[in-house]
Amino acid sequence: MKITPVKGTNDYLPAQAELREELKRRIGETYVSCGFQRISTPILEDIENLDKSEGGDNLNLIFKVMKRGDKLKKAIEAGDPDRIADLGLRYDLTLPLSRYYANNRASLPQPFKVIQMDKVYRAERPQKGRLREFMQCDIDILGSDSPSCEIELMHTTAKALLNIGIDNFKIKVNDRRILKEILLCAGFAEEDLDSVCITFDKLSKIGASGVEEELKGKGFGEEVIAAFMKMIDNAPFTLDYVRTLCKNTEYIDTLAMIIDTANELAEGRYSAEYDMTLVRGQGYYTGTVFEIESLEFGSSIAGGGRYDNLIGKFVKEQIPAVGFSIGFERIFSILSERKDILKDKPGKIVLFYEEKEIADAIRKAESMRETYAVSLFVRPKKLGKFLNKLEEQGYDGFMVLGKDDEVRFFSE
Amino acid sequence: MKITPVKGTNDYLPAQAELREELKRRIGETYVSCGFQRISTPILEDIENLDKSEGGDNLNLIFKVMKRGDKLKKAIEAGDPDRIADLGLRYDLTLPLSRYYANNRASLPQPFKVIQMDKVYRAERPQKGRLREFMQCDIDILGSDSPSCEIELMHTTAKALLNIGIDNFKIKVNDRRILKEILLCAGFAEEDLDSVCITFDKLSKIGASGVEEELKGKGFGEEVIAAFMKMIDNAPFTLDYVRTLCKNTEYIDTLAMIIDTANELAEGRYSAEYDMTLVRGQGYYTGTVFEIESLEFGSSIAGGGRYDNLIGKFVKEQIPAVGFSIGFERIFSILSERKDILKDKPGKIVLFYEEKEIADAIRKAESMRETYAVSLFVRPKKLGKFLNKLEEQGYDGFMVLGKDDEVRFFSE
Numbered sequence: 055m056k057i058t059p060v061k062g063t064n065d066y067l068p069a070q071a072e073l074r075e076e077l078k079r080r081i082g083e084t085y086v087s088c089g090f091q092r093i094s095t096p097i098l099e100d101i102e103n104l105d106k107s108e109g110g111d112n113l114n115l116i117f118k119v120m121k122r123g124d125k126l127k128k129a130i131e132a133g134d135p136d137r138i139a140d141l142g143l144r145y146d147l148t149l150p151l152s153r154y155y156a157n158n159r160a161s162l163p164q165p166f167k168v169i170q171m172d173k174v175y176r177a178e179r180p181q182k183g184r185l186r187e188f189m190q191c192d193i194d195i196l197g198s199d200s201p202s203c204e205i206e207l208m209h210t211t212a213k214a215l216l217n218i219g220i221d222n223f224k225i226k227v228n229d230r231r232i233l234k235e236i237l238l239c240a241g242f243a244e245e246d247l248d249s250v251c252i253t254f255d256k257l258s259k260i261g262a263s264g265v266e267e268e269l270k271g272k273g274f275g276e277e278v279i280a281a282f283m284k285m286i287d288n289a290p291f292t293l294d295y296v297r298t299l300c301k302n303t304e305y306i307d308t309l310a311m312i313i314d315t316a317n318e319l320a321e322g323r324y325s326a327e328y329d330m331t332l333v334r335g336q337g338y339y340t341g342t343v344f345e346i347e348s349l350e351f352g353s354s355i356a357g358g359g360r361y362d363n364l365i366g367k368f369v370k371e372q373i374p375a376v377g378f379s380i381g382f383e384r385i386f387s388i389l390s391e392r393k394d395i396l397k398d399k400p401g402k403i404v405l406f407y408e409e410k411e412i413a414d415a416i417r418k419a420e421s422m423r424e425t426y427a428v429s430l431f432v433r434p435k436k437l438g439k440f441l442n443k444l445e446e447q448g449y450d451g452f453m454v455l456g457k458d459d460e461v462r463f464f465s466e
Numbered sequence: 467m468k469i470t471p472v473k474g475t476n477d478y479l480p481a482q483a484e485l486r487e488e489l490k491r492r493i494g495e496t497y498v499s500c501g502f503q504r505i506s507t508p509i510l511e512d513i514e515n516l517d518k519s520e521g522g523d524n525l526n527l528i529f530k531v532m533k534r535g536d537k538l539k540k541a542i543e544a545g546d547p548d549r550i551a552d553l554g555l556r557y558d559l560t561l562p563l564s565r566y567y568a569n570n571r572a573s574l575p576q577p578f579k580v581i582q583m584d585k586v587y588r589a590e591r592p593q594k595g596r597l598r599e600f601m602q603c604d605i606d607i608l609g610s611d612s613p614s615c616e617i618e619l620m621h622t623t624a625k626a627l628l629n630i631g632i633d634n635f636k637i638k639v640n641d642r643r644i645l646k647e648i649l650l651c652a653g654f655a656e657e658d659l660d661s662v663c664i665t666f667d668k669l670s671k672i673g674a675s676g677v678e679e680e681l682k683g684k685g686f687g688e689e690v691i692a693a694f695m696k697m698i699d700n701a702p703f704t705l706d707y708v709r710t711l712c713k714n715t716e717y718i719d720t721l722a723m724i725i726d727t728a729n730e731l732a733e734g735r736y737s738a739e740y741d742m743t744l745v746r747g748q749g750y751y752t753g754t755v756f757e758i759e760s761l762e763f764g765s766s767i768a769g770g771g772r773y774d775n776l777i778g779k780f781v782k783e784q785i786p787a788v789g790f791s792i793g794f795e796r797i798f799s800i801l802s803e804r805k806d807i808l809k810d811k812p813g814k815i816v817l818f819y820e821e822k823e824i825a826d827a828i829r830k831a832e833s834m835r836e837t838y839a840v841s842l843f844v845r846p847k848k849l850g851k852f853l854n855k856l857e858e859q860g861y862d863g864f865m866v867l868g869k870d871d872e873v874r875f876f877s878e
Contacts, residue, residue, distance in 0.1 A: 067505065089841025
């Protein structure tokens with residue numbers, strides 16, 4: 055038998071599991087308090103739903119679940135690998151949400167403000183150090199195209215981060231429609247916009263000259279590339295500057311309002327900023343995109359955007375939707391050494407007893423369980439050594455039944 | 467695209483998800499307060515670990531996950547269905563716990579009192595109406611053979627049930643070693659005991675004559691069957707009676723102590739009773755077995771037992787272990803109509819606003835979020851109809867921004 059967990063998945067020790075639980079609790083508490091509602095969807099989805107979804111690269115990372123019984127036999131005899139699986143593990147929470155909404159729409163409020171905090175699976179190559187099983191914490195608003203939704207999602211996600219002790223971050227915001235308008239005005243053709251966006255997304259990594267190089271490599275005309283480079287070369291990437299580049303400024307006005315309102319509500323605790331280069335990978339985003347960057351840890355800790363066309367794949371009409379997802383695993387790795395997050399939890403103590411006193415020990419423990427989490431241990435022969443281990447494992451103190459009147463805290 | 471969830475799995479609506487969350491919270495709170503510690507293990511396990519485990523019938527119900535890339539190609543070319551999968555979804559939480567303990571033993575307290583509340587998967591035939599994805603809530607004590615463990619598990623599990631409003635239940639207890647001692651004394655051979663146990667387990671369903679019939683069918687000698695039938699025919703199935711049948715009474719004495727102590731601690735809120743016919747299905751149980759029967763709903767709502775040999779399959783020595791599992795899905799279906807469980811949660815209200823007032827609306831909502839979960843909705847044209855829907859969906863009241871000074875509760 056193999057004793058290590060499957061590559062790319064983790065066993066969590068008690069202290070880690072406790073921290074993860076507390077982070078989930080606080081994030082969920084914020085979401086609920088802001089009027090979002092929990093739902094739960096299965097980890098297994100129909101393989102066709104997954105395969106036909108707009109998951110981009112994630113479609114290559116689906117864990118596929120084999121058919122069973124006669125159906126499996128037939129599929130193997132047919133020798134077609136694509137017919138061996140009938141189910142798969144979801145690679146995100148957005149596809150299941152779209153299916154869920156289509157399935158349960160009549161029973162849901164309109165618009166629907168929804169929380170999903172659950173596990174997703176991606177068959178990443180383990181050597182990359184990426185997790186294959188990980189938590190996502192998503193809030194979404196379905197059925198409204200109002201920019202109030204974006205403001206609420208930014209406010210609520212920021213509040214959840216503050217509630218787990220993460221401050222010093224900024225929310226970067228863009229609207230893909232603005233970027234496309236800029237590209238159109240530069241002279242790119244409608245059908246080339248997605249390809250140009252993908253290159254432009256790399257600006258901060260490869261610089262303006264790198265972008266120019268890559269666009270040339272993709273075979274775009276010299277003239278349109280030159281016009282575009284003139285727009286972005288040493289440009290102040292502000293909404294006011296971008297306004298001078300565009301004919302249609304509707305989306306710019308809306309985005310300016312979203313960013314101003316978010317900053318007003320932030321009251322200085324964080325900031326919201328326009329980021330002209332923000333694109334985000336998922337194919338399904340249609341408008342606003344967000345990303346939260348931790349300034350302390352220099353990494354992206356949340357992201358999302360508007361996806362007005364995805365749910366329409368399941369229902370026969372367009373249902374506007376926008377979501378924001380906290381990168382739980384990133385947060386967990388950032389906070390994994392921060393014991394102060396658990397300081398308000400009830401103390402954990404051990405009550406030692408002699409084997410035959412078990413009934414008295416349980417009664418004594420019960421009398422203290424309003425105040426502490428009380429774990430019962432038969433008194434070991436070498437108490438001192440045992441106590442050292444308990445302290446290492448995060449216990450706060452102990453009592454010996456019939457001997458101590460009060461808890462003896464390790465910190466005293 | 468298919469809009470229904472995969473057969474045997476469920477989409478949970480907001481009210482259902484809220485109840486499930488609250489049940490999990492209360493069960494977890496009880497476990498933690500009683501000194502058990504949470505851990506978390508992956509849903510994916512190595513397929514060999516699953517296939518070689520002592521899962522009995524569950525081994526036929528494993529969802530197998532296909533290999534990927536070149537390894538998949540090779541396996542399909544080889545035409546061997548047993549080589550196509552390298553991973554599987556766990557069918558219970560006990561096998562992953564055993565692997566986890568072997569993997570992390572040096573970092574864990576001894577004995578280790580552990581909580582697992584997570585999803586497991588079984589490819590049941592959907593027409594049976596059984597779930598293929600379901601929650602289990604387990605507590606286990608690893609590394610101690612003391613009967614105090616059994617007492618603690620019974621006490622803690624009963625307390626968790628009381629904490630979610632389930633009373634009127636009894637804990638049935640047996641020890642497989644007592645049953646085997648009875649069978650040995652009746653004259654059955656050591657190697658036949660498991661087979662006889664499986665038949666005897668059906669006593670309450672098929673009656674004494676049914677048991678006799680089946681034992682005859684299995685080809686046991688007439689004399690030994692007659693001796694056994696004399697023991698069980700119209701017998702008072704008490705420990706005192708059973709004591710008269712056995713030579714070795716060690717396990718009887720211990721079980722009597724466990725049951726007496728559990729009843730003493732129950733203080734009349736529930737009862738613990740010896741049940742000579744209780745066997746429980748899993749192949750890995752070695753001693754005590756428990757089951758909790760709801761007298762109100764007439765069904766089994768929790769079960770467990772001692773499995774002293776399972777962890778030894780992962781580590782090179784015998785590690786005694788005992789666990790008790792609450793049947794979460796059974797509990798959820800019993801309680802799904804009981805709205806009083808959520809009555810202590812903060813009220814859910816809606817704040818209506820005009821689109822352009824979003825910043826003021828969020829500020830007003832924030833000022834009330836210490837008291838209520840406040841959801842923001844743009845004021846709809848037909849407010850009355852909308853309010854009816856909100857009330858149906860479990861909201862408690864509403865306010866219109868700039869118009870109402872106080873919450874207008876639906877109940878008033």
